[in-house]
Amino acid sequence: MPRTTEFTQARTRPPGADFADYCCELLGSLGHVLPKRMFLGWGLSVDGLTVAIIAWDTLYLKANTETQAHYLDAGCRIFEHEAKGVTRRMQYYTAPESALESRADMQPWAALAMQAAVAVHKPVKVGMRSKATQGDAPAPRKSSAKKSVQRS
16 A cells, blocks of 8 residues: 655645636636636636636636727737747737736726627527528438338
8 A cells, every 4th residue: 555645645736826816816706717727828717608818827808899999998918829830819818907906906807708708608599690591491301210112
């Protein structure tokens, strides 16, 4: 039987876990914020909706076309990373420096991030199909039942 010591029982925290915990506290006005380890850092979600990510020790808040102007007006930077030699941008922006000071200062930015996260998951209304597909009839379904063959 292996010998158990305090050292073997202690779990090491992943890099950036303390900052992730701090960001969860900052975004706490949204409810319970759950940090999840991701490829570049952390994903922060509330009720299954990703509202922020942490990459390179920087907090990025979810945005969309409706909320993007708020981030740009505050001088926030868009999230960029390089993949296979191509710079890619995602709809996440740095939080303003002042918002990183307290939950109260972060609250309006957290609300914008939640607004963008909710908008991504809204169901598309049936009557709202694109013009390109409005005239197209749906393809007929193939029957999975085997046709019986009559032999004479």
